[in-house]
Amino acid sequence: MKNIYFMWISAKNTPKFRTINNFRSKHLKNEINTIFANVIALFMEIIGLEKSVRLVNMEEL
Numbered sequence: 001m002k003n004i005y006f007m008w009i010s011a012k013n014t015p016k017f018r019t020i021n022n023f024r025s026k027h028l029k030n031e032i033n034t035i036f037a038n039v040i041a042l043f044m045e046i047i048g049l050e051k052s053v054r055l056v057n058m059e060e061l
Contacts, residue, residue, distance in 0.1 A: 024032070
């Protein structure tokens with residue numbers, strides 16, 4: 001269900017993709033990287049890979 005009050009206050013304006021993407025990049029980058037690393041670690045644990053396997057740092061690519 002849509003929030004009628006917000007639609008009225010914002011005059012039905014919605015954020016652009018770039019606005020949302022900039023917010024994510026600025027405020028959520030570390031959290032997303034941490035979650036990704038935790039998911040990979042969990043996957044490695046499930047399939048039995050050694051922790052000594054070096055993961056590729058996404059920022060090095």
